[in-house]
Amino acid sequence: MKKGEQQPSAQGPMEDCALCGENAATQHIRTQQFAYREGTNEVLLNADIPVIECAACGETYTAESAEEAQHDAVCRHLERLTPDEIRALRDRNGLTQARLAELTGIGIASIKRWEAGNVIQNAALDAALRALDAAHVKVTKPRPVPRFRTTFSQDTLRRARSFDLRFFPEEVAA
Numbered sequence: 111m112k113k114g115e116q117q118p119s120a121q122g123p124m125e126d127c128a129l130c131g132e133n134a135a136t137q138h139i140r141t142q143q144f145a146y147r148e149g150t151n152e153v154l155l156n157a158d159i160p161v162i163e164c165a166a167c168g169e170t171y172t173a174e175s176a177e178e179a180q181h182d183a184v185c186r187h188l189e190r191l192t193p194d195e196i197r198a199l200r201d202r203n204g205l206t207q208a209r210l211a212e213l214t215g216i217g218i219a220s221i222k223r224w225e226a227g228n229v230i231q232n233a234a235l236d237a238a239l240r241a242l243d244a245a246h247v248k249v250t251k252p253r254p255v256p257r258f259r260t261t262f263s264q265d266t267l268r269r270a271r272s273f274d275l276r277f278f279p280e281e282v283a284a
């Protein structure tokens with residue numbers, strides 16, 4: 111870049127536009143409102159949606175991850191773990207999907223659907239995941255290392271005595 115030249119205002123590198131093919135598309139985050147149906151009610155939720163704007167053809171369209179952003183917004187509204195949060199919960203407890211299914215009694219197919227963002231877990235199962243996380247983190251906390259102890263067999267003790275080595279009789283199993 112030449113001295114005094116202005117930084118381009120676009121965020122991030124140029125991408126190929128999916129509509130016109132020109133290398134003139136940039137991704138931006140736009141807060142978008144969308145309607146979420148809750149029983150008979152409709153609530154308006156905000157999601158930070160990645161959108162792609164093309165300087166060549168002037169079109170704006172949502173990026174592939176836009177649906178995930180909406181899904182996350184719904185999870186947050188319902189106070190449920192998002193797909194990423196479920197994956198993170200598994201990772202920090204060192205659990206595979208199969209092991210999590212085993213520990214909670216939840217079907218592995220359900221766990222896969224939640225992590226893929228196809229379905230949102232109900233309140234009870236969401237609570238079960240959080241409870242497992244809390245309990246698991248507690249039991250996997252490092253424990254103090256026990257003091258090293260050795261017990262000697264009577265035979266070793268006898269032989270050692272004949273060499274006049276010092277012994278600690280309280281350590282010896284009768």
Ligand SMILES: [Zn+2]
Binds near residue numbers: 127132165168
């Ligand atoms: Zn374009």
